[in-house]
Amino acid sequence: MRKKHFNILGLVIVFCGGFLGTVARYLLSHAIQASLGNNWPYDILLINITGAFALSLISTLADASLYISPARRLFLNVGFMGAYTTFSSLALGDFTLLSGEKAMLALLYLLCSIIGGIIAVVLGQILGLRIVQRHTPATAALPELEDITHNEILEEERLSPPSS
Secondary structure (H helix, E strand, O other): OOOOOOOOOHHHHHHHHHHHHHHHHHHHHHHHHHHHHHOOHHHHHHHHHHHHHHHHHHHHHHOOOOOOHHHHHHHHHHHHHHHHOOHHHHHHHHHHHHHOOOOOHHEEEEHHHHHHHHHHHHHHHHHHHHHHHOOOOOOOOOHHHOOHHHHHHHHHHHHOOOOO
């Protein structure tokens, strides 16, 4: 049986990213509520959509090994983005609308969150691929997005030594 390797540096990286993601979410949420009010979960919607865009952009750049090392990806995707966006906030926002007997608003919020999130992921990927194309020699072959699976990425991060 193989002994599992625990990487304390990875834990510190995720913790630091998570701390900053939480602070960013808190500050942005309060700014959005102060600007747009808190009668509808605008803050959660905007945070989740911008988070979907950023996560897609970061992943696309990291998949092409452009600018983003495994340690930076751990900091940004797992730590920062993991704390910045959460499904539980989406569910709570929708439940709050439903419990206030605002079924149509709850449905609209859910649809905007899902469709907006998917659109943000596509836009983040498009932007990421354009950045990669500009910074990659024409002779270099980039892997097709479909060829890269989430499990392969996690395995690569697990096997890669943290970069400084």
